[in-house]
Amino acid sequence: MAERVYLYDTTLRDGTQGEGISLSVEDKLKIVRKLDELGIDYIEGGWPGSNPKDMAFFEAVKNVNLSHAKITAFGSTRRPGIAAADDANLKKILESGAQTVAIFGKTWDFHVTEALQTTLDENLFMISESVQFLKGNGLEVIFDAEHFFDGFKRNPDYALKTLQAAAAAGADCVTLCDTNGGSLPHEIEAIVREVASHLLVPIGIHCHNDGELAVANTLAAVRAGARHVQGTINGYGERCGNANLISVIPNLQLKLGYDCIPEEHLNTLTSISNYVHEVANQVPPSHQPFVGKSAFAHKGGIHVSAVLKHPETYEHIPPESVGNRRRVLVSELSGQSNVLYKAKEWNYDFDKHRNRSREIINTIKEKEHQGYQYEAAEASLELLVKQAVGELKDYFTLDHFKVFVEKTGSETLTTEAVIKLLVNGQVVHTAAEGNGPVNALDHALRKALEEFFPIIKNMYLSDYKVRVLDEADATASKVRVLIESSDGKEKWSTIGVSTNIIEASWYALIDSVRYYFMKHEDALKDCPAYQLHTVKS
Known part of the structure; x- marks a missing residue:
């Protein structure tokens, strides 16, 4: 004993x-x-x-x-x-x-x-x-x-x-x-x-x-x-x-x-840790040993390839023993194994010997070179993969958008966004105000899509982060926008990159909406715009 x-x-x-x-x-x-x-x-x-x-x-x-x-x-x-x-x-x-x-x-x-x-x-x-x-x-x-x-x-x-x-x-x-x-x-x-x-x-x-x-x-x-x-x-x-x-x-x-x-309580360590962080109003450190989000995260292609064969090659204990889970990240350091693991995780039929996986890896590496960071935005990554395998629905297409910001003297700053979309062959043209350009775009996009996809009312933006990628270029710098969204039950993160903060925010915003629609296909069947075409890869 x-x-x-x-x-x-x-x-x-x-x-x-x-x-x-x-x-x-x-x-x-x-x-x-x-x-x-x-x-x-x-x-x-x-x-x-x-x-x-x-x-x-x-x-x-x-x-x-x-x-x-x-x-x-x-x-x-x-x-x-x-x-x-x-x-x-x-x-x-x-x-x-x-x-x-x-x-x-x-x-x-x-x-x-x-x-x-x-x-x-x-x-x-x-x-x-x-x-x-x-x-x-x-x-x-x-x-x-x-x-x-x-x-x-x-x-x-x-x-x-x-x-x-x-x-x-x-x-x-x-x-x-x-x-x-x-x-x-x-x-x-x-x-x-x-x-x-x-x-x-x-x-x-x-x-x-x-x-x-x-x-x-x-x-x-x-x-x-x-x-x-x-x-x-x-x-x-x-x-x-x-x-x-x-x-x-x-x-x-x-x-x-x-x-x-008690041995049967060991697998509650992760949930206990997160619970106490939540009650204490602390952000759980991603790299906290045993229970952190990154504790069993694998990024290097060689590591992932080995873990797929035998998890103990790069894991000192099974993550499930402490209530955690294995994560595979996809980035410029990835190999085919990373993409194959994620495809399997998302229930996509992906053959290792098909050229498609290599094409996706090359696309990811090119986008990461441009400033994207998919390990922090797995929802955008899944959209990219689903598009590559020809399974992403074309929920809506942007014709154009305009954002107006006005301040006169001591008057309050006002922001308005105008959006023109094509939804299931129908042109939708609408406008909305917000407390900033991104908020106004969010409101206008929702207003344009609610008639066709009522479930959009269930989701909302829960966090918004901007990072300047090349500070030496001052106001012409490229920026990365990360948006976290939620429906009250789940959270997901999307990304956009551009030299224009509004455009970067738009990319992250539409990825967030598309991801939510993709994950709730069953709920879309009764929507007016359900008869959709797939996006060409």
């Missing part, structure tokens, strides 16, 4: 100390439910004595039915010179109703004398008496040894005495903290192994990511004997963040063979 490693999540406390991270009480409760479902053992809710919001969380979480996790309060040892029973912060911990507490204490002599400005002996009493007080009130106590690795490197005897004081007072676990995040894996492993030879209580590890080694340091600590692991979802935390549990869990469970969460 695999050895157990207990997971302690501090996203709701340490994670919220990260720049740009702020969670309401309701946000915290949502995340608590997800972490409990995942199988996290301890969920640290906050510091009851530090602010009213954390106290409100502990009151609210009492009404949440949890199947596995223990809600944990956070706090510090008593202040110098007062009794633990009289310490306001320790009293607040008891008032929170939490049955588990993590209290931190100083283990680096430099911090004791300079930050706390007390004696080394008094600090030992502060640790011991605080643990005794909380244990005496029936709590499970985890002692977080703040700055332990820095303290041990400078004064190992005193750093060990702080741990021994906590253990002797009844601490259920002592967690060694790399608070400044500057230690290296070999240092962590050696020091944890040394500590383990002096203590009988379970040892934990809490690493920060200032050297981008928090995950590596955590794994090193477990290898040396730590069986309690602290971290945050997505690595949120102060400065450079904390150890990322989304990476720690699969490394411990899939690579090192430890038991962390």
Whole structure:
């Protein structure tokens, strides 16, 4: 049977100390439910004595039915010179109703004398008496040894005495903290192994990511004997963040063979990661290991060819094991394998030995040379491929469009677009206003097509990005426009490139509409303009 490693999540406390991270009480409760479902053992809710919001969380979480996790309060040892029973912060911990507490204490002599400005002996009493007080009130106590690795490197005897004081007072676990995040894996492993030879209580590890080694340091600590692991979802935390549990869990469970969460929950890691990003109003990093959109994305032709034969040639684990999926990108670096993979993904019958695949690759490479970037606009790529195989319908044809922008004196700027289209042999000529040229074009195009394709009412533009490709040409520069569209259920991205921003936007705009129509052929059958011709390749 695999050895157990207990997971302690501090996203709701340490994670919220990260720049740009702020969670309401309701946000915290949502995340608590997800972490409990995942199988996290301890969920640290906050510091009851530090602010009213954390106290409100502990009151609210009492009404949440949890199947596995223990809600944990956070706090510090008593202040110098007062009794633990009289310490306001320790009293607040008891008032929170939490049955588990993590209290931190100083283990680096430099911090004791300079930050706390007390004696080394008094600090030992502060640790011991605080643990005794909380244990005496029936709590499970985890002692977080703040700055332990820095303290041990400078004064190992005193750093060990702080741990021994906590253990002797009844601490259920002592967690060694790399608070400044500057230690290296070999240092962590050696020091944890040394500590383990002096203590009988379970040892934990809490690493920060200032050297981008928090995950590596955590794994090193477990290898040396730590069986309690602290971290945050997505690595949120102060400065450079904390150890990322989304990476720690699969490394411990899939690579090192430890038991962390139920095996059947591993494939929820990607959805949990994205959920927490969403609640925290953060954009999920594409390159986040294990769960990022690019974590199993393949671009080079040689890579894709090998992955098609045996996925393990360029994938360290099956993406499905953590709830992710394989993606193949098509760009100027692509070979036939990339196009064949995408064709198969889109259910197109594409023979590797036909000249068509090579023609498509050459077209893609030429367009990427012009400034297109299909890995960021797969909807436009699919349209290109479908046109090449002769399956793209000619939903509408542009005759011309005009855009008028007018500003007179102090009057509000007005924009109007006029469009003339050919739809199923019928000329449609219409105009619409908008709050800018692209918005006006979007409105005019919709107005022209609604009569023929009513389903266009279901889609909308959700994002619009412009990038200048050759800044040296100033206002004559070529621009790339990326448009993201949605129907409330799915999202897709399209691209346009031109030296004229309006023309580039038009290309991306019509690709977005054509892609939506293409994906909803069944819904078009009842539309007046369904009898369509295919676009010539």
